[in-house]
Amino acid sequence: MGHYLLRRLLIALPSLIGISVVLFTVLALAPGDPFSEMVQNPNVPPEAVANLRAQFGMDDPVWQRYFRWAWAMLNGNWGFSFISRIDVDQLILGRLPVTLVVIGASQVLALLIALPVGVISAARPYSWFDRIASTFALIGFSLPTFFTGLLLILLFSIKLDWLPFVFRADISATGWEWWRQNILQAIMPVTVLGLLQGASWTRYVRSAMLDVIRLDYVTTARSKGLREYAVIMKHVVRNALIPVVTLVALTMPQVFGGAIVTEQIFRVPGIGSLLIDAILRNDTPVIMAVTFVFACLVILFNLIADVLYGWLDPRISYR
């Protein structure tokens, strides 16, 4: 096991280097300029912009910039934002709590929907419940978030005036009022994301269940005279969940990566909106840091999923 882990980690290293090289080169080759707004402004003399470029080392060749970045990253320095003129880790840390809460809550919501609905659907395949659930699941994952988001805003904010549609990370109220306001403003973004994720997970849970439910040992359990509830919960769900756990683990990096579209619609100050702003403003250090951290998390959670898989199913061995 330890040997396996070590080998996997060693394999991860070149992939990380590869990813960082690709990211850096693509960003360096991409058109655009973080100071374009200034270049357009005739009152800002070109020297001032040239000065800034020099200060941020933007005129050096790409490979030099890459090594400087890589060395700084190794030393824990994530870079310095061109646009905000502060350290990138500070920017990311400022966005992290909201992202974790909103995306985390939506994943929990998704699980809360997917598990029971998927299990019940599979237990009674092609029943009315299964048909209705399947229809909704199909609609759920076919509708893009920008559509469902706008729909919810139109209904709950504009027609009914129940929920605010601008998400604020700084709510000055205290005590219960603080909780109330936070929950109210989180309802729509969490629902939008949760339903989308929940719909696709429902399908996975259902099909994983159906794969297991046909197996002989389930028939044996039934013929033993066990109650149906015990058969499903103890014998089927447990085994069916193995692939689902892997799947959920693999989507975990998303919790950190944020949800670009939904965050933009509801003005949630998450990492997704930080990333898209940085891209629009060509703030390379921020783009680099966010995407690279995201890449690291994907690799890490892949590894965790693999390890989990073996732990859940001892038949899988590590060699």
Added chain:
Amino acid sequence: MKEAELRALIEDVRTEKLPRRRFIERLVGLGLTAPMASMLLMHAGVAQSQPAPVYKPTKRGGGGALKTLWWQGPTLLQPHFANGTKDQEGSRVFYEPLAVWDNDGNLVPILAAEIPTPQNGGVLEGGKVVRWRLKKGVTWHDGKPFTADDVVFTWEYARDPASACVTIGVYKDVTVTKVDDLTVLVSFKKPTPFWATAFVAAEGAIIPKHLFGPYAGAKSRDAPTNLKPVGTGPYVFVDFKPGDIVLGAINKNYHMPNRPYFDTIEMKGGGDATSAARAVLQTGEYDYAWNLQVEDEVLKRMESGGKGKAHIVPGGDIEFLQVNITDPWTEVDGERGSVKSKHFAFSDPKVREAMSLLCDKKSMQEFIYGRTGFATANFMNNPERFRSKNTKWEFNIDKANALLDGAGWKRGADGIREKGGKKMKFVYQTSINGTRQKEQAIVKQAAQKAGIDLELKSVSASVFFSSDVANPDTYGKFWADIQMYTTTMTAPDAERFMDQYKSEEISQKANKWSGRNICRYVSAEYDKLAAAGSSELDPVKRAAIYIKMNDMVVNEFIVIPLISRPRVRGGNLKLVTTLSGWDLDFSALQNWYRESSPG
């Protein structure tokens, strides 16, 4: 407009035959800025009109929260590092300049005790030295007194190239000296008719010496105050998340009586213009929204919600066409669009004139912009026309056809005109933006009727407006026949705006296409005027020169102005703002309040 006419007009204002406001409107129509027109009057000894803003609240605070939406949130709060307006606005909540421009182009004192004028001895040696008296008893948010040392320090800080300030252009050529604790002298190298640049408006914010002092020069990026501003403004700093939110609370020691009205201020960033308009106009969730680039029809529909209304503030933004007089398609001396080359069609002024006749500005205004844009018929034209209600600019396909026939362009079998084997096919580029693509379609339709085939090209805004030397599609390279965008008169003084078509400003390979003369217009007369304008001491003569320079580029159809675009902001029905088209939205933030009943 000649110098004599200008003088006569100024005299009319002095003798009160012409209202001050009309004078300013007229000069704005000539392509000058309101602040510049106002400075002309000031030099002539006409007192500024001081329309004391109606401010009803009789005590400080008690107004609750002021919630504003900026779909581009501020990314930093150091006014001298500002990447754009959004950052200047965010900084302006906390920092203040000595004076700001109001909507009529008046200078209004903020940290200054009075506006310097030749009459009160504030403007000396014809504008070579300006003496600013500072307001007494102003304190920084941390309680330290505000003095002349802070003003001098701000100058030293901003002019130091190592600080990497974007305001360096304003401060590098002036000298600031302290006379006493409440007086500073700003000296220019030569008499400067338009002296209200340093310490005025967006680029004039004063920063505290005691906090930034240790971080001047190369250490500028490490100053903790960069992120936690301490200024003299109406609100004190509470919290800031770059790109997301700026929070401020009432400054209990603010230096103006009964101000500010609101207890807290919030600037929320992110999202898009349409949903910002919705939050202010339709649901009333927010009080104020910046820059609503939304179609007028949509705005009107939202306004019918009855929560807010759109404020339309005239300013200096003009959507215009540039016509390439060089050849963008063949390389001459290793560069496309070289000054040495000639455009196969546009080098003929008749063809350019025909092009301008094909711009249906009226349809653009009616069908695209509505209240949010006006056809700029006479902008930069003579005053007779400007005065006339019956606008003289023409949309006339027949006349364009006649001009092209006369210039020897004959229609071919396919209906496209040609001359000497060259077909009239032009590439017409602009940035990707719904409105712009509609404008392109309007021009294309008319051009087709005149036998001109326009190929419409739209480039992503982040590429089009970048200074990327390697990219062929930037507006600075202008490797197309026609291009369109909005030019902004960012500075209150028109000099930098007016001299952009000088030949030394030509955008070309030698200066990495950073020159501002993008049309690559070369005119010895224009250059001479530009030189004369920059050294002219008499403000009236100077204004006359700039008007003439503008007439040249417009009448030679190097640029074709289309639509004058006012600023569009959204405000709650009860919110009373003092917006200026010549300064920041927050330039008079201290005067904002909420009516108790909708007025």
